[in-house]
Amino acid sequence: MTDAPVSGVPAADDFDGHTLEELAEYLDRGRYPVDPSIESSPACRIALAGLQRLREIAGPLLQQEADAAARDDRWIDEVLGRISLESRAGRRFPFPDVPVGTEAVVTEGALRGLVRAIGDSIPGVLTGRVRFEPDESGTRLDLAVDVTVFYGTSIQSASAAFRERIALLLPRHAPFAVGALDLRVRDVLERGPEQP
Amino acid sequence: MTNGLASRRAAIELDVVSLPGVRALYPSSPLPGAPKVVISEHGGAARCELRIAVDGDVAAEDLIREVTVAVRRAAGDDALELHIELASID
Amino acid sequence: MFDASPGALAQASDALLVDRAADGDGRAFAVLLRRHAPVLRAYVNRLTRRPSETDDVLQEVAIAAWQALPGLENPEHVKAWLFRIAERQAFALLRRQPQHVELDEEIPTRGDEEDRSDARHAIRAALTRLPEQQAQVWVLREVGGLSYAGIAEQLGVPESTVRGALAQARKKLLDTMGGAR
Structure with missing residues (x-):
């Protein structure tokens, strides 16, 4: 971090009147519009070829270094330990039918997790974004759920299974019946779910 | 008194996590060292707060009843007020 | 009770993993981190030249990402977004610890023989x-x-x-x- 600003050396116009920076920017523009003073200069063309090659090396550089390095993801487990504590709880919905002296709520985050898990348990389905809103009476929940399905999954029967399981299971864990369920297929994945 | 509170907290924690359908007790806050069972007392009334991760197999209101019974028994206080948050279901 | 086939998340798109992580799914976040960790590590190594500090920087990147994920507008561009966070955290480290510790080794790679x-x-x-x-x-x-x-x-x-x-x-x-x- 202590290098002084550069003066002189390579910025000198030593490519037939063009600087390396100009040539790099020309390359950034895809060598368009064509600049004859660059294209007709052997020095410029050699430098452009070099810059181009450098760029081709730069592109996959990190991926190659990543592939070559020993994999060590232990830090991820540590991070997960830290973030799970502040999971996204959101709103809190009270249960009406509980013992006297007890207040009990279920968090929005817990219900999202439940809906995700129900969706994931259907073969060929992965749950995405989950949104819901209680209706005006506060006893029914309208849901909007994005899903990804694996190629070959029948969207119709997966939707039916999702609907059925949500209607059965959600009321066991939340003070709500299931109202509207807006299921949106956002993506179709090519490979089968049995692959690792 | 502090000792009494600590041992009550430990007894409640132990009894709650051993209930079928309770997967884990979560700490009361993300701060390091935050307790999993918070007991506060004002006047003569005591109040206990819990954040629970539960099993999807057990219906929530049944579980809440069982947790209420277990906590009051562990605390030796039938009038203990409870605040239970279901923070995760899976 | 509900078990998705274990490999399914690993095949999910970045966008899906982001959506789930934004909703609070730590498992999806872990898959996302594992997917991009090696390249992020290489990037941070290149920027800081302090491989021994890289785990710490990556943890900061992950925590910052977890907090900011719900506001990410283009979930499909999460990799570039993680790069931006990695840059910030890498330079935050260099500002915290400005003394330059000279590396006496190259950034560790296997496969040097081949190339x-x-x-x-x-x-x-x-x-x-x-x-x-x-x-x-x-x-x-x-x-x-x-x-x-x-x-x-x-x-x-x-x-x-x-x-x-x-x-x-x-x-x-x-x-x-x-x-x-």
Whole structure:
């Protein structure tokens, strides 16, 4: 971090009147519009070829270094330990039918997790974004759920299974019946779910 | 008194996590060292707060009843007020 | 009670993993981190040249990402977004610990044998030998794709310094490549 600003050396116009920076920017523009003073200069063309090659090396550089390095993801487990504590709880919905002296709520985050898990348990389905809103009476929940399905999954029967399981299971864990369920297929994945 | 509170907290924690359908007790806050069972007392009334991760197999209101019974028994206080948050279901 | 097939999440798109992580799914976040961790690690190594600190930087990246994920507008561009966070955290480390600890080894790689003779290896080695700021500027520009202004902001130096350092770096790397041919 202590290098002084550069003066002189390579910025000198030593490519037939063009600087390396100009040539790099020309390359950034895809060598368009064509600049004859660059294209007709052997020095410029050699430098452009070099810059181009450098760029081709730069592109996959990190991926190659990543592939070559020993994999060590232990830090991820540590991070997960830290973030799970502040999971996204959101709103809190009270249960009406509980013992006297007890207040009990279920968090929005817990219900999202439940809906995700129900969706994931259907073969060929992965749950995405989950949104819901209680209706005006506060006893029914309208849901909007994005899903990804694996190629070959029948969207119709997966939707039916999702609907059925949500209607059965959600009321066991939340003070709500299931109202509207807006299921949106956002993506179709090519490979089968049995692959690792 | 502090000792009494600590041992009550430990007894409640132990009894709650051993209930079928309770997967884990979560700490009361993300701060390091935050307790999993918070007991506060004002006047003569005591109040206990819990954040629970539960099993999807057990219906929530049944579980809440069982947790209420277990906590009051562990605390030796039938009038203990409870605040239970279901923070995760899976 | 509900068990998705274990490999399914690993096949999910970045966008799906982001949506789930934004909703509070730590498992999806872990898959996302595992997917991009090796490249992020290489990037942070290149920017800081302090491999022993990289785990800490990556943890900061992950925590910052977890907190900011719900506001991410284009979930499909999460990789570039993680790169931006990694840049911030890498330079935050360098600001916290400004004394330069010289590395007496190259950034650790296996497979050096195979490409020792080719230009790629020469460039990697040359990059490690460049003065720190020149290497950072080149990596931010050519690998991270940052603008001059973005680099200047990240490094806290004027744009003219960025241009100068970049020119120096390019010149030296081009010389290296000429030598490798």
